[in-house]
Amino acid sequence: MLLCDIGNTSYHFYDLQNDYKKDVACFDPSSVKEDVYYICVHPTLKKRLRSLSNWHDLEERIDRTNYYDTMGVDRIVACEAVQNGVIVDAGSAVTVDVVRDGIFAGGFIYPGIRAFQGAYASISKNLDLELRFDTDLRKLPKSTHDALAYGFLSPLLKEIDSYDMDIFITGGDAKIIQKYLPHAKRDDLLLFRGMLLLVGKQL
Amino acid sequence: MLLCDIGNTSYHFYDLQNDYKKDVACFDPSSVKEDVYYICVHPTLKKRLRSLSNWHDLEERIDRTNYYDTMGVDRIVACEAVQNGVIVDAGSAVTVDVVRDGIFAGGFIYPGIRAFQGAYASISKNLDLELRFDTDLRKLPKSTHDALAYGFLSPLLKEIDSYDMDIFITGGDAKIIQKYLPHAKRDDLLLFRGMLLLVGKQL
Numbered sequence: 590m591l592l593c594d595i596g597n598t599s600y601h602f603y604d605l606q607n608d609y610k611k612d613v614a615c616f617d618p619s620s621v622k623e624d625v626y627y628i629c630v631h632p633t634l635k636k637r638l639r640s641l642s643n644w645h646d647l648e649e650r651i652d653r654t655n656y657y658d659t660m661g662v663d664r665i666v667a668c669e670a671v672q673n674g675v676i677v678d679a680g681s682a683v684t685v686d687v688v689r690d691g692i693f694a695g696g697f698i699y700p701g702i703r704a705f706q707g708a709y710a711s712i713s714k715n716l717d718l719e720l721r722f723d724t725d726l727r728k729l730p731k732s733t734h735d736a737l738a739y740g741f742l743s744p745l746l747k748e749i750d751s752y753d754m755d756i757f758i759t760g761g762d763a764k765i766i767q768k769y770l771p772h773a774k775r776d777d778l779l780l781f782r783g784m785l786l787l788v789g790k791q792l
Numbered sequence: 793m794l795l796c797d798i799g800n801t802s803y804h805f806y807d808l809q810n811d812y813k814k815d816v817a818c819f820d821p822s823s824v825k826e827d828v829y830y831i832c833v834h835p836t837l838k839k840r841l842r843s844l845s846n847w848h849d850l851e852e853r854i855d856r857t858n859y860y861d862t863m864g865v866d867r868i869v870a871c872e873a874v875q876n877g878v879i880v881d882a883g884s885a886v887t888v889d890v891v892r893d894g895i896f897a898g899g900f901i902y903p904g905i906r907a908f909q910g911a912y913a914s915i916s917k918n919l920d921l922e923l924r925f926d927t928d929l930r931k932l933p934k935s936t937h938d939a940l941a942y943g944f945l946s947p948l949l950k951e952i953d954s955y956d957m958d959i960f961i962t963g964g965d966a967k968i969i970q971k972y973l974p975h976a977k978r979d980d981l982l983l984f985r986g987m988l989l990l991v992g993k994q995l
Binding site: 699 | 897899
């Protein structure tokens, strides 16, 4: 059995021991012969996978009552893995969701690092800089580089900390965020834990 | 005498009684016969204005010792107007600067509403929505619209409030920000106040 979290650019597999990624552009899903339990936010791939009998869409097993209609399946699956806490999934977007006593309490969406950088670049050439994460957030910035990195990080971290709950960080940029939230727990397999619970639900 | 704050898109004039705007694309600065004291962030216009003898660049009168080299002249001029407080200039970028006992203590840059919206749109079609500002920030969002507006506003406001100082809001989107910071003072003429002090300095 394999678990697979499919985003816009990659298949993220987990065989219950190791996780690895395959590029959406090149990987052929019919080359996998085992049972695969997946979630998928890629609309065209989602259609294609329906025709493969060993690929099982876990989205069908979600009880959406506790979530809102347009909420991404990846956020929902992460919430399913947590009983109490704030879940920060730092990818192309940074999603921040709060779960209390196993119930989704709400959450917000913040642009990811690349999108934030693009937003700065769209304002002025002077702000078209690569975000660097060596800024000391305890000091107010006195350079453009620090003013941009601080602008991305500090408001977000203050928001996350304001909930005063355990923090779980996952996603491709989890490392960067965790550097500034040392009390948070980094869990690169959080989505897979939520998916496993959904597999168990129907087995 | 006129004061003029020139941005990327408009001349913002103040005749010490009323303020009004002219489009950078159409307005001819040589049509003004009075003395104009200005600041300008538009690089080509800055060159052109140098050839007009009644246009006086206030940037030359700034003591930059307290500021950093690449800091925008508009931010500096706003800081000059405040003795103690947080200055929020909400335009294409939202700049947040702290002044303590008349000295610039540092500040950061956050994308403005349009740039933030563009950042969301760049991530996914599902996030390509116009930001609406009817969201109740006391509740965690349970819709995409609220998740985006909250993502723009709430982290920024928590950051601004964390300094525990008087807050002065200016700029084109000041109204929207102030709606959520009712204890802040909105001052549409803040930059002109700073500019007037610079005019006085040398007169």
